[in-house]
Amino acid sequence: MKKFGIGQSAARFEDRRFLTGAGSYLDDENLPGQAVGVFLRSPYAHARLGGIDVSAALAGDGVFGVFTGPDLRAAGVGDLPCMADAPNADGSPCYKPPRPALAIGRVRHVGEPVALIVAETRARALDAAEAIFVEYDELPSVVETGAAMNGDAPRLWDEAPGNRCFDWYAGDAEAAAAALDGAAHRVELELVNNRLAPNSMEPRGAIASFEDGRLVLRVSCQGVHYIKRILLSGIFDCAEEDIRVICKDVGGGFGAKIFCYPEYVAALHAARTLGRPVKWVAERGESFLSDSHGRDHVTRLEAGFDNEFRFTGLRVSTIANLGSSLSPFSPFVATSAGVPMLSGCYRVPAAHVRVQGVFTNTAPVDAYRGAGRPEAIYAIERLMDFAGRRLGVSPGEFRRRNLIGAAEMPFRTVLGSTYDSGEFQQILDLALERSDRDGFESRRIAALQRGKLRGYGFASYIERCSGGAPEQARLIVGADGHIDLHIGTMSNGQGHETAFRQILCEYLEVDPERITVVQGDTDIIPRGGGTAGSRSVPVGGAAIAACARKLIRVAAGKAAELLEAAVEDIRFEAGRYHIAGTDRGLSFAEVAFRAAPQGGPAFDEIDEFAPGQATYPNGVHVVEVEIDRGTGVLDLVRYTVVDDFGQVINPDLLLGQVHGGIAQGLGQALLEDCHYDPQSGQLLTASFMDYAMPRADDCPDTDFSLRLAPCKTNPLGIKGAGEAGAIGAPPAIMNAVADALDADHIDMPATPRSIWKHLRKLAP
Known part of the structure; x- marks a missing residue:
């Protein structure tokens, strides 16, 4: 054995x-003498804050305290810092606006916390919250990524003209321009990477206490040390040994539970002030409004190819929505996390990338499963299908002409990544074989006879992680x-x-x-x-x-x-x-x-x-979809994955990670979208009645196999696997949708409504 x-x-x-x-999850824990915290949140996307009258709330039965932004400022509680940077082209730092735990002077998105009420029970805290009078002077708002820099867009921060946080560049602008100008073929594509809510099964929560002169935070999170570092970064003026962060079991994180949030800071201040533990657990509606969101990019790609349909150059321009203020990693996620992956698995001799980060009256955006890599791979893989279609070359052949060969490893990409290993061409061939690409046309014809449009799509992905x-x-x-x-x-x-x-x-x-x-x-x-x-x-x-x-x-x-x-x-x-x-x-x-x-x-x-270099897991996702021509309803009928994760520790755990990533990837491709009303700035998808999450019957059976090239930069030969499914799934699915519709492009999410509208445009 x-x-x-x-x-x-x-x-x-x-x-x-x-x-x-x-x-033992956060909500299972209770401390002696514990009180309950409830946050009063802004009902407006953008407003000046006048007076806040809390006297009636403080007079309520069982109310221990009410705290506002000015209270925390007077007590010396600092703002939440942004720990990342995305310097401008001239080397100047990006603008990092102040982010108090409770709003001061102005609110900038619906759901921003304005006050914390602490009471014996949640019911009494909610009653007290209703008794607070806040004077709001509503201001115009902007929520759409592409509209944030318009000349008539309302400005969120005086120090950020045009709502621009940074204007960041990578690559060689002159080389990319020359390559595009001299290309035999040139294509351009604009696409949207839709905004997502993380929606872990267990919502965020915390129990704050003051024990023996120390701040203690019990929290549902993805890492206690990072939260402690944030708390020590100018928020609380205390020694390292005076803060303790504890986490037990966690019901999902997906990136959103990495960070220290305003609620944790306010609860810690309240616990220290009142001398009793304060517990807060978000309701689902609060999570939609206040958890960090993911994605939300508008990207324009220009690519040049020679007469053999090989890349000559690539130019990418992205507007990245950062929300109303900066979450700890957001400048990094929008730039350095994903941009090095924009050349994908391909030989691209010249490239230039521009990313403009913009403020809008929406919840802050930060890491969500994949954190920049899904955005990059979606862009390059949709471009590959789009360009092949425009140039009359099959998706498989078009990729083969551009894929980096195994013999070329290690390969230094034009955007600064060094791939240590990988068999991209062999993995593509194996994936097409396992998905029976040769038999697809007969399946397409059979689907047409049943009144269905059948499409076949795939994506070669690579990511940098670990x-x-x-x-x-x-x-x-x-x-x-x-x-x-x-x-x-x-x-x-x-x-x-x-x-x-x-x-x-x-x-x-x-x-x-x-x-x-x-x-x-x-x-x-x-x-x-x-x-x-x-x-x-x-x-x-x-x-x-x-x-x-x-x-x-x-x-x-x-x-x-x-x-x-x-x-x-x-x-x-x-x-x-x-x-x-x-x-x-x-x-x-x-x-x-x-x-x-x-x-x-x-x-x-x-x-x-201490990892000296990242690892580069990669693979191919292949998808077949069927679309009802009358209703636009889509079914994922076949799903094939071939992955390279290097050394595998536990195949079943690995498969679970891939399946979970695919579920979130198909959610983005087909269902999910955080939609803010462009006039009022209200989040219209702030519940599971309105925000469509994938269910079990949306998830296809998956043919999963491995072709492994052990990582040469990790002593165990391991390549990270936790985010891969969410990276490969969206472009593969959308390529299949475009194929079924015989369309150049359709944006995510490809809901039945959007597909139906597209089909109506094609109807004679």
Whole structure:
């Protein structure tokens, strides 16, 4: 029987806890003396704030306190910082407007928090909120991405003329212009990448308390350390040891739970002021209004090709909607996170990219599953189909002429990425074969006979992930051989407790039931990078592997002492230390038992992994759709995926990540859209009655296979996988929709209404 370790489809250890109701989510927690917080939010997209009268609210039964922006400012609570930058072409920094936890002077989007009410119960807090009088002087608003820089658009910030936060460039403008001017063929495409709400199953929430002179935040998040760093970045004037952030089980994050939000800051101030814990959990309507949104780009692409239909140059101009203010990562997501992927899997000899970030009267935009990479791959993959159609070349042949070959690796792209490995052409051929491309025309004819339009589309994707900050692992071995694995990542549904056990057991060959994964507490784990950017297993797993190897070396010294042998003669195999060439040995647990001091651990080792370069997972998604010509209703009838994720830790967990990503990708392509009314600035899709989420019956059966080229920049050969499905799915689906409709282009989401309207335009 194969040892438990890397490569096995092991069942998830954490599922026992969840399926038996033993999970511990934020709303399951309650502290003694706890009060409930409710936020009064702006009903206007843009308004000046006059007086705020809270006297009637404070007089309400069971009300402990009401807090406003001026109250927090007077108490020395600082604004929420933006931690990223997107410098302008002249080198000047982007404009970072102030972002107080509670509005001061003006509100700039519907749902912006204006006051925090703290009371005995939620009902009493809600009653008190209704008693607050706020004087609003409504102002004109702008919500549409493409209209934000118009001359007559209302300005959100005096310091940002034309509502422009930054004007950022990458690539070589002169080389791209020359390549386009000299191209034998030239195409242009404009497309919209629609705005999305993250909608994790568990809404955001926090319990703030003031314990023994320390601020303590219990929160549903994707990483406690990043939130602590934000709180220490000018918000609260205190020492690092005076803030603790704790997180237990998390019901989904998708990027939106990385950040520190205004609600957490206001709740911490209230808890410190009142001397009692304050709990706040968002209702779904609040989540729609106040969670960071994703995507929302308008992009124009110009591409040049030679007589062999090979790229000569690419020029891209994007307007990125940032919302009313800057969320911590938003300038990075709109620029450096995705722009290096705009050349996709292709040889592009010259490129230039311009990104203009704009403020609008909408919720702030930041990382959502993929964070810039879905926007880039959607743009280049729609361009490839569009250009092939215009130039009369099949999508497969058009890509083959431009795909980077495996023999060209490592390949330095024109926009600054270095692909270490990948077999793009072979993966494309395998995906087309597995999807039976040759048999599609017969399926199309059969569909027509049933009154359906059938389309076939695919997309070659690549993404950059698993780089950035180092990750640290700590292994504490008790006298009984039990191992506590401390790690700074934060599981929010991926199965980390299983994957991390597999990596550790690959080296130590111990009983996985004797391992406890510890995460989510800045007091216990002082350092960590959290979970984002598909980094947890590639970076956290590499740290665990490094720490396991270190532990084996350290324990070998103790084994040598116990076996009365030279350490160079000690071997570690099958979970045992033995003297080379003999049968004399001790199990790892025996060494731990005999090494442990009275009342202390046998071993306590720390190591880390600092990724020098990113990893580049890639693959091909192939989709077939059928569209009812009378109603515009669309069905995903076939879905094929071939992926390259390098070394696979757990195939079942990996497949779950791909399936989940596809579900979110098809949601963007076919269903989801945060739609603000252009006149009032109201979010019209602020509930599940109006915002269409994918259901189980929307998700197709998927033919999933792997063609692996181990990563050469990761010690375990792993490439990140958490975001890949959400990157590959939208362009593949939209290429299939365009094929079914025989259309040059149709924007997301391709709802039955938008398809029906397109079909009516074509009707004689």
